[in-house]
Amino acid sequence: MAMFVSTLSIAAVLAALIAISEWLATHTWLKHFGAALLVIVLTAIVANLGVIPTYGPQTPLYDAIFTYVAPLGIFWLLLLVDLRSLGQVGGPTLLLFLIGACGTALGAAAGHWVVGGADALGSQHAALAGMFTGTYVGGSVNYNAVALEYGVMEDAALYAGAAAVDNAMTTVWMVVCVTLPRVLVGFWPKPGAQTERVSAGPITDDGEVTRIFDLATVIALGIGAVGLSEILADLLKQHAGIDMPSVLVLSTLALCLAQLPVVQRLRGARLLGLLAVYLFLAVIGSLCDAQALLRMGELAPVLGVFVVVLVCVHGLVVFGAARLLKADLETAAVASQANIGGGTSALALARSLGRSDLELPAILVGSAGLALGNYLGFTMVGLLS
DSSP states (O other): OOSOOSHHHHHHHHHHHHHHHHHHHHHSGGGGTHHHHHHHHHHHHHHHTTSSOOSSTTOHHHHHIIIIIHHHHHHHHHTTOOGGGHHHHHHHHHHHHHHHHHHHHHHHHHHHHHHTTHHHHOTTHHHHHHHHHHHTTTOHHHHHHHHHHTTGGGSHHHHHHHHHHHHHHHHHHHHHHHHHHHHHGGGOOOOTTHHHHHHHOSOOOOOOOOOHHHHHHHHHHHHHHHHHHHHHHHHHHHHSOOOOOHHHHHHHHHHHHHTSHHHHTOOOHHHHHHHHHHHHHHHHHHTOOHHHHHHTTTHHHHHHHHHHHHHHHHHHHHHHHHHHHTOOHHHHHHHHHHHHTOHHHHHHHHHHTTOGGGHHHHHHHHHHHHHHHHHHHHHHHHHHO
């Protein structure tokens, strides 16, 4: 039983962890990792120590953050985007993202072979490979789609254990993507400006002078846009047969508004957006449930090896392609994180790496992964069945 279980007390702990992470990222040697990564790691530690619950049905606050706060964060941060910068970085990010998706599929096949396939994973071996392929291309929506189709959820222990392995690896890969650009920068063929971008480190100057009017307007725009995006996505599906994720509709609304001078004059979107993203990352940290891994018994190390092989192959493919294409390390890291962790965590990574120009590409390719992940996930099941 966790020490704090009520919604308000959990929210207070999450807010405190964000404040601590910001202070550490500003005043200590941990600034090289950035507040985004520190939020994930600190929340994972606190949750596994029993201070707050790990992610589960007993914590509706976590679901609310996933459902409402994360989209709001995306909207508010996209209000700051200058569309003229997209042409310079959008193409390379998309290309590396697609290459990374292929790397994920190759990694799933390799991991399945390394652990012994059906002999080690049981009758649901193909479905598990499809689930991990889907989630490491597009996110948990794809993971659950494959799991539902093949009845993996009926085995609660297997489903929960696989989710725990998935969540743990997502957190680990965030650490890798923050670290690799700084570790490899001396060995990487790159444009001359890249060294300066890497050494600049995380974006730390996020202060804004704002007014009640501006804050209220930005909040109203955000809540209204999230609601409208869901309505428009439903209408497109019902009347036009277009199954477009609501986050893409939301991103489009934000980008259109961001070009209006009256919206550009508003202050507060940056602060609200970052706070929302940090809350989302805190919930990502709470997903790392060590007890769930222990409850899996002998299957835990097998799934662990499977996922490690998958992600390592993915990483080799993405960063290998980036080196051959002479793309910069941060672009490769953000594209890879969009595969493994999704658009929101890729956006946070872009800020941690000091690359605000990669924020919009991170969201866009992450959204594309929602569609691509299902196709690759189900294809993988068919190939391995």
